[in-house]
Amino acid sequence: AQTVTQSQPEMSVQEAETVTLSCTYDTSENNYYLFWYKQPPSRQMILVIRQEAYKQQNATENRFSVNFQKAAKSFSLKISDSQLGDTAMYFCAFATFRNTGNQFYFGTGTSLTVIP
Amino acid sequence: EAQVTQNPRYLITVTGKKLTVTCSQNMNHEYMSWYRQDPGLGLRQIYYSMNVEVTDKGDVPEGYKVSRKEKRNFPLILESPSPNQTSLYFCASSLYPGRSYEQYFGPGTRLTVT
Numbered sequence: 001a002q003t004v005t006q007s008q009p010e011m012s013v014q015e016a017e018t019v020t021l022s023c024t025y026d027t028s029e030n031n032y033y034l035f036w037y038k039q040p041p042s043r044q045m046i047l048v049i050r051q052e053a054y055k056q057q058n059a060t061e062n063r064f065s066v067n068f069q070k071a072a073k074s075f076s077l078k079i080s081d082s083q084l085g086d087t088a089m090y091f092c093a094f095a096t097f098r099n100t101g102n103q104f105y106f107g108t109g110t111s112l113t114v115i116p
Numbered sequence: 117e118a119q120v121t122q123n124p125r126y127l128i129t130v131t132g133k134k135l136t137v138t139c140s141q142n143m144n145h146e147y148m149s150w151y152r153q154d155p156g157l158g159l160r161q162i163y164y165s166m167n168v169e170v171t172d173k174g175d176v177p178e179g180y181k182v183s184r185k186e187k188r189n190f191p192l193i194l195e196s197p198s199p200n201q202t203s204l205y206f207c208a209s210s211l212y213p214g215r216s217y218e219q220y221f222g223p224g225t226r227l228t229v230t
Contacts, residue, residue, distance in 0.1 A: 004158075045159075045206060045221035091158055100172035101147055102210075104219075106159040 002027045004094050006107035013082045014115050020067075021077045021110045023092030033095045033102075034068065034075045039109075040088040048090070051075065079112075087114045118143045120222035122207050128228045129197055137192045137225050139207030147210045148190040149174070149219070150182065152203040159206065165190055197229040 003026045013019035025034070036048040051059045051068050058066050063080045079086055092107040120141045129135055141148065149164040151174075161174030163182040171182050179201055181193040190209075194201060205225045210217040 006158075043204070043224050045208070045219075047218045050218070093159075098172065100170055101149075101164045101166035103164065103172075103174060104149065104151075104159075104161045105175070106151075108156060108158040 002029070002094060002096065002103075002105045004092055004105050004107040006090075006092055006110050008110045009108070010111045010113075012113040012115055013079075015082055015084060017082055018078060018080045019082055019112065021079075021090055021092075021112065023075045023077070023107055025073050025075065025092075025094045025105075027073070027094065027096070029096045031097065034066075035093040035095070036064070036066070036075075036077045037091045037093060037106075038086075038088045039091065040085075045091075049077065082114045084114050084116060086112060088112060118220070120207055120209055120220050122205075122222040122225050124225060125223060126226045128230065130230055131198055132196050135194050135197060135227075137194075137205060137207075137227070139190045139192065139222060140188050141190075141209040141220070142188065143209065143211070143220065144187065145209035145220075146187070146212050147217075147219075148184065149208045150180070150190070150192050151206045151208065152176065152201075153206060153224075154203050162192070162205075197227075199229050201227065202229050203227060 034051045038046045049061045067076045089109045094105045095102045150162040151159040160176045165171040165184040207222040208219040210219045
């Protein structure tokens with residue numbers, strides 16, 4: 001069975017500081033994809049960053065970067081220069097490909113508050 | 117505007133009364149999926165579809181049905197809703213399955229079953 005674990009239900013960070021959200025997953029698959037999604041109070045799901053498991057280089061998107069440790073099955077998200085608009089629930093997600101499409105697994109989320 | 121739409125956005129119904137939540141995308145995406153979001157559980161995949169007439173079960177398919185007769189539409193059907201299906205439902209689509217293509221999510225449907 002595939003599982004995604006986010007061990008930090010809530011976190012806070014001062015504006016302009018850096019914060020790291022942790023995520024671990026469990027799978028026997030070799031090819032898979034990892035994502036971080038953001039859900040602000042509007043409830044809209046927004047893709048933050050993605051990583052393909054066969055790529056060793058960590059993905060970056062502006063202030064967002066990941067630390068992907070395949071052997072440890074760890075996929076943490078680092079937010080630099082935190083902004084008030086980063087306040088949201090963050091979900092780590094894992095996807096495997098089946099003949100009929102992608103099957104997704106999400107973590108339980110980390111609620112991040114950016115403090116002015 | 118490229119988007120995924122869901123209707124209705126809010127629905128209160130009674131146990132056993134069949135209902136359908138519609139999902140439509142205007143991006144010619146092949147892959148579509150349904151999720152439910154519950155507090156403390158994150159999002160869980162209900163069903164997904166790789167293309168017309170190709171659907172498969174996700175993690176929590178019990179009590180739900182789907183169909184994909186047209187590429188743009190992927191309705192979620194609850195034949196006999198029960199209170200444990202009270203949840204926030206999201207439809208999503210992406211260009212193709214099999215890669216890390218971005219999933220575009222609809223705005224969500226808040227369903228309450230009494």
